[in-house]
Amino acid sequence: LSVGVRRLELMFDAGMLTTVEGLPATGDVGGLADEMLFDGVTAIARARARLDAVETAMLAELDARGSCDVAHGLRTTTWLSRETGVSRSTAGQRLNVGRQLRTSLPVSAVALGEGRISFDHARVLADAINDRIAEQFAQMEPEFVELAAEMTFDRWRQRVRLVAALLDQDGGYNPHDDITNNRLRATYTPDGLL
Numbered sequence: 001l002s003v004g005v006r007r008l009e010l011m012f013d014a015g016m017l018t019t020v021e022g023l024p025a026t027g028d029v030g031g032l033a034d035e036m037l038f039d040g041v042t043a044i045a046r047a048r049a050r051l052d053a054v055e056t057a058m059l060a061e062l063d064a065r066g067s068c069d070v071a072h073g074l075r076t077t078t079w080l081s082r083e084t085g086v087s088r089s090t091a092g093q094r095l096n097v098g099r100q101l102r103t104s105l106p107v108s109a110v111a112l113g114e115g116r117i118s119f120d121h122a123r124v125l126a127d128a129i130n131d132r133i134a135e136q137f138a139q140m141e142p143e144f145v146e147l148a149a150e151m152t153f154d155r156w157r158q159r160v161r162l163v164a165a166l167l168d169q170d171g172g173y174n175p176h177d178d179i180t181n182n183r184l185r186a187t188y189t190p191d192g193l194l
Contacts, residue, residue, distance in 0.1 A: 046115030060098030
């Protein structure tokens, strides 16, 4: 085995991935045993979760400070999209998760940083919480984090969404759906434009 592959095996044997230096090229993984591949994939996922936690925390801090606007004249999501090549939608999701972890989901922020949940888990929680249910949802947050390890992702996501819907019985008000309150007014300007 090459030195890089051996270093990778040692990292995986230790149960953690601490650096990307020494990782083999994608074509060099063919010499690894199945267990090394299993361990490698899970170690990389845990490392990715830690990176996601730090990235989202940094984005939320930049946004709270207004740094991207001051330094670059851009919204945080636009700056992230420009600098990293991700779509604005992806940038918006990452910022939203960062904001929610920072302000409303501290248990999830720690769990993501420890690699106990994935960014996808954090995104589901961030999308589910809102101001109407924040207090009750925060009380259930530790249970959601624990359940993430016990359930498949899809079943877990359904559970979180169901609980959020039950907590938010009034639901969000969407004025576009309220036909009786939707009105169109047309007036003429002094220049004669309608």
